[in-house]
Amino acid sequence: GYYYQAINKDAPHPAAARLWQEFLYSDIGQNLWLVGGARPVRFEAMNAAGNLSQKVYTEFSDEMDAMYERIQADPRIVEAEQKVKDCVAGKGLEYPGQEEVYTMFEERLSEIDAQVTYPGADLTEDDFAAMSEEELQALNSQPPVIPDEAKAKLATVQAEEIALAKAVNECDGSFEDQGKLYSEVSAQYEQEFIDAHGDRLAEIKAEAGA
Numbered sequence: 001g002y003y004y005q006a007i008n009k010d011a012p013h014p015a016a017a018r019l020w021q022e023f024l025y026s027d028i029g030q031n032l033w034l035v036g037g038a039r040p041v042r043f044e045a046m047n048a049a050g051n052l053s054q055k056v057y058t059e060f061s062d063e064m065d066a067m068y069e070r071i072q073a074d075p076r077i078v079e080a081e082q083k084v085k086d087c088v089a090g091k092g093l094e095y096p097g098q099e100e101v102y103t104m105f106e107e108r109l110s111e112i113d114a115q116v117t118y119p120g121a122d123l124t125e126d127d128f129a130a131m132s133e134e135e136l137q138a139l140n141s142q143p144p145v146i147p148d149e150a151k152a153k154l155a156t157v158q159a160e161e162i163a164l165a166k167a168v169n170e171c172d173g174s175f176e177d178q179g180k181l182y183s184e185v186s187a188q189y190e191q192e193f194i195d196a197h198g199d200r201l202a203e204i205k206a207e208a209g210a
Contacts (some may be wrong), residue, residue, distance in 0.1 A: 039068050039190070041102075059204075060197060067189050074185050087171030093164055101164070105157050112157070115150040119143075 023029045030040035040046070043064075071077065081097050088095040096104060119142040120128070131139070146154070194201065 039064060039186075043068075059200065060193075063193060063197070067193050071182075071186050071189050074189075076181065077185055080181055084168060084171045088164070088167045091167045091170075093167050095164065095168060105161060108153065108157055112150045112153050115147050117145040 025042060027046060030042050030046060034040055034043075085095050085097070095101065119139050128136070
């Protein structure tokens with residue numbers, strides 16, 4: 001699922017998968033998506049904070065905004081999402097759309113995560129480097145420490161997510177199917193953007209050392 005991604009208990013290093021995810025969604029990682037011609041998921045937040053790759057955004061801000069609007073307004077996206085929204089609403093739940101659904105619980109989950117203490121959270125890179133394989137495995141096997149209040153909040157959020165996911169799937173709009181459709185439509189418009197501006201994007205990428 002969306003929240004699972006690369007983070008799992010079988011990761012070769014207790015912090016590796018988490019660090020990789022943090023990199024992908026960091027300003028640097030998101031800007032790499034940008035210079036590659038894709039619209040990063042944190043686009044609005046980074047733009048508001050002034051952290052977008054200024055060369056890309058300054059030169060192509062209008063084009064990228066227009067591309068995003070075209071994706072959202074594509075008849076295939078609009079028709080598929082409206083069908084699911086209406087169906088889910090009939091079940092007494094709210095489904096905001098493929099992209100928006102991932103931010104519905106973001107603030108609440110962030111508050112919960114801030115209360116969690118992860119194994120090795122207080123260790124440095126040097127500490128990890130000095131540990132044996134057995135010590136790393138032992139550390140990796142330790143569960144995170146979650147306060148009872150955070151557990152209760154998490155259980156509530158999980159129950160709401162499961163109920164919504166079940167309703168969406170029953171409405172023939174599984175997250176996987178919707179994600180596939182959105183990716184296909186996005187890829188079409190992103191490729192058009194790359195075809196039109198590929199040479200300049202390559203120059204910016206080279207200048208950034210990406």
